Amino acid sequence: MTRILRINRDRLWASLTELKQIGAYDDEATGLRGVRRLALTDADAEARRRCVGWMLEAGLEVRIDRIGNVYGTRPGRDRSLPCVLMGSHIDTVATGGAFDGTLGVLGGIEVMRTLNDAGAETLRDIEVGFFTEEEGVRFGTDMLGSAVTAGRIPLDHALKLTDQDGKTVLDELVRIAFDGDAHERRPIPHAYIECHIEQGPILAGAGVDIGIVEGVQSISWQRLIIRGEAAHAGTTPIASRHDAGLVAASVVVMARQMCDSGEFGQLRATVGNFDLGVGQTNVVPHQATLTIDLRSPADDLMTAAEQHLAAYVDELAARHGVDVTWERMAKTAVVLFDPSIQDLLAATAEDLGLPSVRVMSGAGHDAQEIAAICPAAMVFVAGENGGVSHTPREYSSPEACGNGVDVLANAILRLADQA
Ligand SMILES: [Zn+2]
Numbered sequence: 440m441t442r443i444l445r446i447n448r449d450r451l452w453a454s455l456t457e458l459k460q461i462g463a464y465d466d467e468a469t470g471l472r473g474v475r476r477l478a479l480t481d482a483d484a485e486a487r488r489r490c491v492g493w494m495l496e497a498g499l500e501v502r503i504d505r506i507g508n509v510y511g512t513r514p515g516r517d518r519s520l521p522c523v524l525m526g527s528h529i530d531t532v533a534t535g536g537a538f539d540g541t542l543g544v545l546g547g548i549e550v551m552r553t554l555n556d557a558g559a560e561t562l563r564d565i566e567v568g569f570f571t572e573e574e575g576v577r578f579g580t581d582m583l584g585s586a587v588t589a590g591r592i593p594l595d596h597a598l599k600l601t602d603q604d605g606k607t608v609l610d611e612l613v614r615i616a617f618d619g620d621a622h623e624r625r626p627i628p629h630a631y632i633e634c635h636i637e638q639g640p641i642l643a644g645a646g647v648d649i650g651i652v653e654g655v656q657s658i659s660w661q662r663l664i665i666r667g668e669a670a671h672a673g674t675t676p677i678a679s680r681h682d683a684g685l686v687a688a689s690v691v692v693m694a695r696q697m698c699d700s701g702e703f704g705q706l707r708a709t710v711g712n713f714d715l716g717v718g719q720t721n722v723v724p725h726q727a728t729l730t731i732d733l734r735s736p737a738d739d740l741m742t743a744a745e746q747h748l749a750a751y752v753d754e755l756a757a758r759h760g761v762d763v764t765w766e767r768m769a770k771t772a773v774v775l776f777d778p779s780i781q782d783l784l785a786a787t788a789e790d791l792g793l794p795s796v797r798v799m800s801g802a803g804h805d806a807q808e809i810a811a812i813c814p815a816a817m818v819f820v821a822g823e824n825g826g827v828s829h830t831p832r833e834y835s836s837p838e839a840c841g842n843g844v845d846v847l848a849n850a851i852l853r854l855a856d857q858a
Contacts, residue, residue, distance in 0.1 A: 442559075442852065443790065443791065443849060444553055444554070444557060444559070444845070444848045444849055444852060445553070445845060445848075446546075446549050446550065446552075446553045446841065446844050446845055446848050447549065447552065447553060447556070448837055448838075448840075448841035450549060450552065451545060451546065451549040451837075451840060451841060451844055452837045452840070452841075454493065454545045454548065454549065455537055455538070455541065455542070455545055455840070456537075457489070458486055458489060458490075458529070458537070458541055458545060459472075459474050459536075459537035459541075461474075461476065461482055461485045461486045461489065462474050462475050462476030462480075462482030462483070462485075462486065462531065462535075463475075466534060466830075466831045468534075468830075469830065469831050469832055471831035471832065472831060473534055473535060473536065473830070473831030474531050474535040474536060474537055474831070475531065475533050475534070475535060476529065476530055476531040476535065477530060477531070477532075477533065477574070477576055477577045478530040478571060478572035478573075478574065478576070478577045478578065478583075478611075479507070479530075479571070479572070479577065479608065479611035479612060479614075479615055479617070480577070480611075481615070483529070483530050483615070484615035484616075484617065486529050487509065487529065487569075487615070487617060490509070490529060490544060490545075490548065490569060491509060491511075493545075493548050494509075494511030494548060494551075494567070495511075497511070497513075497548060497551040497552050497555060498513070498551075498555060499511030499512055499513055499551060499567070500512040500514070502619065502621045503617055503618075503619025503620075503621060504588070504619050504620075504621040504622060504623045504625065505594055505598075505618070505619060505620065505621070505622065505623045506571050506583070506584045506587040506588070506594060506597055506598070506608075506612075506623045507571040507584060507608075507612045507617040507618065507619065508568060508569065508570050508571055508584045508585070508587075508588060508619075508623070508625075509568060509569050509617070509619075510524075510526075510566050510567070510568040510621075510625070511548070511551070511566065511567050511568070512564050512565070512566045513551050513554065513555075513561075513564065513565045513566070514564055515560075515561045515562050515563040515564045515565065515855060516560060516561070516562050517562055517563065518564060520562065520563045520564070520629065521563065521626065521627055521628055521629040521813075522563055522564035522565060522566045522626070522628050522629060523561075523563055523564070523565050523566070523628060523629050523630050523631075523632075523851055523854040523855045524565075524566045524567075524568060524628040524630070524631045524632075524809070524813075525543070525546075525547035525550065525565070525566070525567045525568070525631070525632055525633070525634070525847060525851055526543060526544065526547060526566075526567060526568035526569060526570060526631070526633060526805060526809075527540045527541070527542070527543025527544050527547075527569060527570070527573070527633050527634070527635055527804075527805060528540035528541075528543075528544070528569055528570050528571075528572075528573030528574070528584075528805060529541050529544050529569050530571070530572060530573055530574050530576075530577075531574060532574050532576050532829045533576060534829060534830055534831065535574075535829060535830075535831075535833070536828060536829070536830060536831055536832070536833025536834070537833070537834075538636045538820075538822070538828075538833055538834070538835050538840070539635075539636055539638065539828050539829065539833060540569075540573055540574075540635065542634060542635060542636055542820060542835070542840055542843070542844075543633050543634045543635050543847075544567065544568075544569045546634045546840070546843065546844035546847055547567030547568075547634070547847070548567055549844055549848075550565075550567070550844065550847055550848040550851055551565070551567060553848055554848075554852070559852065561852065561855035561856055562855060562856050562857070562858065563629055563854075563855045563856070563857070564855075565851060565855050566628070570582070570583075570584035570585040570588070570805045571583055571584030571608075571612075571617075572584060572608070573585070573804075573805055575660075575769065577602045578600040578601065578602055578608055579600060579768055580592065580597070580600060580768070580769055581660075581769060581803055582771075582803055582804070582805055582807070582808050583597055583600070583608070584805075585805035585808035585809055586808045587623050588623055588624065588625055588808065588809070588812070589808040589809060589811040589812050590624060590811070590812070591808060591811065594623050598612075627812055627813055628809075628812075628813045629813065629814075629854060629857065630777075630780055630813060630814045630815065630854045631806060631809045631810070631813055631814070631815040631816075632780065632784070632806075632815070632816055632817070632818065632847060632850055632851060632854070633804060633805060633806040633809075633815070633816075633817045633818070634817070634818045634820065634843050634844060634846070634847040635804060635806075635817055635818070635819060635820070636819070636820050636821075636822050636826075636828060636833070636835050637650055637798070637819040637820060637821055637822055637826050638801065638802050638822065638826055638827075638828035638829075638833075639798075639801050639802075639822075639825075639826040640825045640826045641796070641798050641826075642796065642798070642819060642820075642821035642822075642826070643821050643822065643823065643825070643826060645796045646794075647793075647794045647795055647796055647821065648793060648820060648821045648838070648839040648842040648843065649788050649793050649794070649795035649796075649818060649819070649820070649821075649842060649843060649846055650795060650796055650797070650798040650818070650819030650820075650821070651781050651784045651785050651788070651795050651796070651797050651798070651816070651818065651819075652776060652781075652797075652798055652799070652800050652806075652816060652817035652818070652819055653775065653776060653781065653797050653798065653799055654736075654773060654774050654775040654776050654799055654800065654807075655771075655773070655774045655776075655799070655800040655802075655803060655804060655806070655807040656705075656734050656735055656736040656773055656799055656800065656801060657734065657735045657736070657737070657738050657741040657770075657771060657772050657773045658732070658733070658734055658769065658770070658771045658803050659731075659732070659733040659734075659741060659745060659769070659770050660730065660731070660732055660733075660767075660768035660769040660770070661730070661731050661733075661745075661765055661766065661767055661768060662712075662728065662729070662730050662731075662765070662766040662768055663687075663690065663728070663729050663730075663731060663752065663763060663764070663765055663766075664726070664727075664728050664763065664764040664766070665683040665686050665687055665726065665727045665728070665729075665756075665761050665762070665763050666683060666725065666726050666761060666762040666763075666764075667680075667681035667682055667683035667684075667686070667723070667724065667725050667726070667727075667759065667760070667761040667762075668680075668681040668723070668725055668760075669722050669723060669724070669725035670722070670723040671721070671722070671723075672720070672721040672722060672723060673721065675723060680723050680759070681723075681725075681759055681760045681761050682723050682724060682759060682761075683715070683724045683725055683726050683727040683761055684715050684723075684724035684727050685759065686727065686752075686755050686756070686759050686761050686763075687713060687715075687727035687728075687729050689755055690710070690729065690731070690748070690751075690752060690755070691710045691713065691729070693748065693751050694708035694709070694710055694731060694733075694748065695708065697744060697747060697748065702743075702747075703735065703740050703743060703744040703747070704735060704736070704737050704740040705735060705736050705737075705740075706733065706734070706735050706740065706741075706744050707732075707733070707734040707735075707801070708731065708732070708733050708734075708744070709731075709732040710729050710730065710731055710732075711730055711732060712728070712729055712730040713727070713728075713729045714727065714728045714729070715727050716728075730768070731748070733745065733748075734801060735773075736773060736799050737773065738772050738773050741773075749765070752765075771803065771807065774807040774810050776806070776810060776815055776816040776817065777810070777814035777815060777816055779814065780814050780815065780816035780850075780854075781797070781816050783850055783853060783854070784816055784818055784846060784850050785797075787846050787849045787850045787853065788846050790849070791842070791845055791846060791849065793842050793845070793846065795846075798819060800817065800819070802828075804817060818843050818846050818847055818850075819843075820835050820839050820840055820842070820843035821835060821839050822834060822835045822839075823835065823836065
């Protein structure tokens with residue numbers, strides 16, 4: 440008979456409630472209290488210290504690496520074996536909620552407390568970690584800490600990235616005293632599991648709390664800078680304008696049409712930044728900057744979508760006599776998670792009496808980076824309000840969170856006893 444652990448749901452919820460006070464702000468749009476904890480800000484630093492405090496209270500050995508990722512280790516019987524790793528992130532977007540990333544980290548810490556309460560010994564070390572700048576909002580590259588750990592982004596490059604005030608990742612790591620000395624290319628784990636809110640409506644629609652994640656779709660972030668020519672709004676004939684704003688707006692519309700066309704499969708396109716500089720009512724805009732976020736569960740269709748959009752922009756540029764510059768901000772291919780860990784998660788959920796479904800992730804996660812160095816998978820937890828996230832309306836019930844972390848705990852326990 441397999442040993443079954445149950446985490447302490449009240450204690451998990453208390454930790455989630457405590458951490459959401461750090462970086463809390465009043466959100467005007469929703470009238471709710473949200474969380475604004477951008478990476479390596481004072482709020483992030485305070486949340487990091489709180490998590491480190493909890494790790495130490497749970498008796499974990501804490502280490503910080505050179506990109507500021509933090510790990511807490513619970514020793515196993517054979518310390519020469521690769522550990523089993525849980526983790527996620529505690530940074531948020533500017534209009535964040537209390538669960539995105541945080542559930543996986545505080546859930547992991549709760550797993551450690553539960554193991555302690557049960558007096559459980561494991562063969563392998565178990566670690567819980569949180570990764571720097573997962574959201575990419577401040578320094579422009581998402582999954583930064585885990586990508587450095589996986590070797591996709593060199594440490595030197597990452598440390599030199601700047602925020603909009605010109606502060607570097609290194610400056611900020613030093614300032615908040617999270618410039619650790621552990622090597623960022625950490626010892627390779629035996630396996631990695633990330634518990635995370637779904638951030639979508641599929642689980643709630645299926646009436647289940649638990650999703651076993653099959654993989655993460657491809658993500659492409661680009662910045663498009665369009666340079667036209669300022670001109671008088673009253674005297675410049677329509678035909679002789681070089682209207683950067685018009686070109687930018689046309690790109691927004693095309694991005695949506697590509698999604699609606701069905702030609703690019705399950706493509707999702709979003710223009711989340713749209714900037715005409717210091718606009719003037721009576722002047723044709725001379726410059727426009729926008730970002731384009733594309734997502735697809737198929738790499739070939741992603742390539743087709745990027746090519747289609749680039750050709751359209753070329754054609755617009757020629758027609759309106761504007762210059763365009765593309766900047767690649769980020770690009771990740773489709774990542775498929777380890778099938779045996781997916782199966783182990785599904786079996787664990789079943790043993791706990793929790794129905795689950797298999798899903799693809801629409802959002803990027805640290806797990807897709809860590810999947811490059813060891814077998815990895817994710818547990819999704821259902822959200823309410825259609826699974827909205829990156830807004831203070833983000834909410835998963837105590838029961839759903841508890842169920843997800845129960846799956847995490849028992850899967851980790853099984854992996855930690857694998858010879
Ligand atoms: Zn997240």
